Amino acid sequence: MSFKQNLVRARGHIVFILALICAFSLVITLENMELEKRVTPKVNIKNSFDLQRAEHRPLTQQEWEWAKIAWKFFENNTIESTGMVNSVDGYTASTLWDTSSYMMALISAERLSLISRNEFDTRMSKILKSLQQLPLFEDTLPNKSYNTESLAMVDYANQKSETGIGWSAIDIGRFLVPMNILVWNYPEFTHQVREVTALWDLSASVKNGELFGALYEKGNTQLLQEGRLGYEEYAAKSYQLMGFDVSNAVDYSMWLSFKDIYDINIPTDSRNPEIFHAHNYVVSESYILDQIEFGGDQVSSEFAERVYKVQEERYKDTGILTAVSEDNIDQAPYFVYNTVFTSGKAWNAITEDGADASEFKTLSTKAAFGWYALFEDEYTAKLMAVASTLYDPEKGWYSGQYEKTGKPNKALTANTNGIILETLAYKATGTLLNPNQKSLETLHKLTKK
Numbered sequence: 276m277s278f279k280q281n282l283v284r285a286r287g288h289i290v291f292i293l294a295l296i297c298a299f300s301l302v303i304t305l306e307n308m309e310l311e312k313r314v315t316p317k318v319n320i321k322n323s324f325d326l327q328r329a330e331h332r333p334l335t336q337q338e339w340e341w342a343k344i345a346w347k348f349f350e351n352n353t354i355e356s357t358g359m360v361n362s363v364d365g366y367t368a369s370t371l372w373d374t375s376s377y378m379m380a381l382i383s384a385e386r387l388s389l390i391s392r393n394e395f396d397t398r399m400s401k402i403l404k405s406l407q408q409l410p411l412f413e414d415t416l417p418n419k420s421y422n423t424e425s426l427a428m429v430d431y432a433n434q435k436s437e438t439g440i441g442w443s444a445i446d447i448g449r450f451l452v453p454m455n456i457l458v459w460n461y462p463e464f465t466h467q468v469r470e471v472t473a474l475w476d477l478s479a480s481v482k483n484g485e486l487f488g489a490l491y492e493k494g495n496t497q498l499l500q501e502g503r504l505g506y507e508e509y510a511a512k513s514y515q516l517m518g519f520d521v522s523n524a525v526d527y528s529m530w531l532s533f534k535d536i537y538d539i540n541i542p543t544d545s546r547n548p549e550i551f552h553a554h555n556y557v558v559s560e561s562y563i564l565d566q567i568e569f570g571g572d573q574v575s576s577e578f579a580e581r582v583y584k585v586q587e588e589r590y591k592d593t594g595i596l597t598a599v600s601e602d603n604i605d606q607a608p609y610f611v612y613n614t615v616f617t618s619g620k621a622w623n624a625i626t627e628d629g630a631d632a633s634e635f636k637t638l639s640t641k642a643a644f645g646w647y648a649l650f651e652d653e654y655t656a657k658l659m660a661v662a663s664t665l666y667d668p669e670k671g672w673y674s675g676q677y678e679k680t681g682k683p684n685k686a687l688t689a690n691t692n693g694i695i696l697e698t699l700a701y702k703a704t705g706t707l708l709n710p711n712q713k714s715l716e717t718l719h720k721l722t723k724k
Contacts, residue, residue, distance in 0.1 A: 326580050326583070326584065327650060329647070329648060329650055329655075329702065331702060331703065332702070333703060334387070334699060334702065338699055338702070341663065342384070342387055342389055342696060344672060345671060345693075345699075346384050346389055346692075346696065347668070347671050348364065348687060348688075348692040349693075351669075352365070354424055357402075357426060358401030358405050359374065359402060360374070361423050361689065362688060362690070363686065364670060364671070368429055370443075371419070371443065371449070371450050372445075372450075372690065373690055373693075375449040375452060375453055376449075376694065377693055379693050379707070380689070380692065380693035381395060381399060382700075384696060386700045386703070386707075387696075387699065387700055387703060389696075399457070400464070403467040403468070405426060409421060409426055410427070410439075411439075411474065412438075412439035413439070413489070415476045415479050416442040416447065416480060417447070417450075418439035418441070419439075419440050420433070420440070428440075438491060440491050442480065442489045444486035445486065445488070447477070447480055448509070448511060449513075451513035452707075454471075454472065455513055455517070455708060459708065478519070484520050484521055485524050486502050486507065486521065487501060488501035499553075504527065504530060504557075505542075505562060505565075506561040507524050508527060508565070509565045511524035512565070512569055527542070527574045527575070527578075532544070534616050536588075536615065537585055537589070539581055539585045540581065541616055542557070542582075554612070554617055554625065555617060556617045557614050558601055558612065558613070559582060559583075559598060559600040559639065559646065560601065560645070560694070562583075563579070563646070563649065563694070564645075564694070564697075565579070567701035567707060568706070568707045569706070569708055583650060586598060586599065586615065596657060597622075598642035598643040598646060599613040599639060599642060600641060601613065602639050602684065602688075603688050603690075605686045608632065608635075610626070611625070611632045611635045612625050612627075612632075613639065622636075634679060636678040638662065638675050638676045639675045640662050640673060640675050641690070641698075643658040644694070644695045644699075645698050646658060647659050647662075648702045661676060662676075665683050667685075667687070672692050673685050673686065673687065
């Protein structure tokens with residue numbers, strides 16, 4: 276039978292295959308169009324604002340001094356017996372998020388040659404050993420807070436809790452960032468990382484592609500979906516690198532909404548706090564961390580630019596230097612969310628329980644450093660002209676400056692000083708996570724019990 280005859284006989288199959296290819300292409304095109312419509316409506320910020328990304332380069336002498344000030348906090352607050360670090364200056368407790376900030380500070384200090392490799396190895400080995408000894412909430416995952424001296428589970432008032440108070444999937448996601456870096460870039464610690472993660476049932480914090488935290492109250496444990504736009508995707512990325520299905524948690528479009536502030540479409544989370552029992556905060560920190568640690572993706576990079584640019588627009592409109600994020604403060608209520616948008620209001624400041632905290636609006640030091648690491652323009656120069664003065668040379672960087680009084684917010688924390696070290700390491704050495712296939716395979720094995 277000739278080739279032409281075979282071709283005629285096979286024409287039905289060929290038409291079917293071509294139709295299938297066309298249909299598949301159409302579906303992909305429509306999905307991409309819908310995502311683009313939802314993620315980038317009306318305004319393409321990159322073309323509209325032409326933001327100048329900062330280049331990676333060696334630190335200046337001034338920036339080097341800034342790094343030394345940040346490291347001073349960790350020198351002062353390391354507990355010799357455990358290797359743990361206090362979350363707040365002199366306060367012997369730490370959340371897993373703050374412990375992660377210390378570990379990222381340690382990695383950053385080593386990359387900047389601020390400390391010797393021997394000191395890095397000693398400090399990292401000691402804290403990993405202590406992490407293996409932590410009692411776990413319901414023998415499953417780390418409690419939300421620990422005493423840095425005894426390693427006992429405590430509540431947020433640093434009072435010992437035999438049962439614990441639950442776990443945070445967002446904090447665990449943050450912790451998996453330095454764990455990933457150690458396996459990828461410091462493989463000699465892989466064994467200790469394995470010893471830590473083998474004790475934890477990470478799968479308990481993942482369900483139906485989402486992240487779940489645990490809350491213990493009045494003798495009962497509740498599993499609650501955890502994370503809102505920005506932090507949810509950030510935390511999920513490190514779970515994803517460990518091989519977990521967090522497909523819904525990393526999907527920006529799942530609960531995406533936009534608020535027009537100064538003619539900029541700001542990404543917000545559409546989940547109603549009254550129904551989902553969690554506030555939706557648009558702040559700087561999650562977008563900064565995603566950029567400097569993961570290198571950002573197309574969506575998060577654009578969202579970061581919008582969140583940065585709208586803060587500059589507020590300054591142009593009001594004359595108030597603006598770099599907002601959540602921060603400890605040096606007076607009651609001691610922790611405030613300073614936001615671009617939350618609870619239906621732009622430039623809203625609230626406490627954890629939603630109470631008005633407008634009196635405590637601040638310029639956040641870590642946010643100013645973060646935007647300075649990412650963007651090189653007149654506004655970041657203005658931010659740093661103020662932020663670079665907010666420190667105690669013997670104690671570290673303050674959390675910020677109050678808008679109302681112009682006085683420093685003298686809270687000293689592991690998170691502020693850790694993120695500052697991260698931003699400077701990013702400026703000097705680039706994205707902090709640099710995975711390779713071999714290391715990814717090792718990480719996936721660590722999650723198998």
